[in-house]
Amino acid sequence: KNEVEQSPQNLTAQEGEFITINCSYSVGISALHWLQQHPGGGIVSLFMLSSGKKKHGRLIATINIQEKHSSLHITASHPRDSAVYICAVRTLPQGGSEKLVFGKGTKLTVNP
């Protein structure tokens, strides 16, 4: 079982819809990242969370540390939001090591 699980794997929405992407993890973490990857490979960091909620424009990210769960919401979705959204967790240091563990990503397609 992967340490980071995302759902759904694929999501198709109509322009204007409210989008939710979920991330669950099974390891102790010090932070969680939401990343956006466009076709061609470029990855952009959207949020880094260790507690609570963050908002940037139409994007909202929440995390519940006790439940080991995070959600990424997109309000008023637009075709330009079409991308793969990746959840990554920074594991707690073990033997001095911290690393990012990534989910497989959620492919979002927003149709006009």
Next chain:
Amino acid sequence: DTGVSQDPRHKITKRGQNVTFRCDPISEHNRLYWYRQTLGQGPEFLTYFQNEAQLEKSRLLSDRFSAERPKGSFSTLEIQRTEQGDSAMYLCASSFRGFQETQYFGPGTRLLVL
């Protein structure tokens, strides 16, 4: 453009050949990371540097892989005797200070081993 560049963007090679990729991080960033991403999967950690020191290598990094960051600026990732299973996107990222900081990703180098 995040400020992190990678070269080449695409590489096609024959099995058994050696390949080398380069990453130029954001200049003031002291940490540099290499990841590998195969189709339909999230990135997987390969290795990272703090300045010129290689601090951790993943078990994924077999003896055929070597990475360097000689002056604490750009980094190279070399794969010797490439295998078809090495075909993937190789991503580089950099950050300032450590994992607490946002990582800025390069565009990646897509490798195809025939």
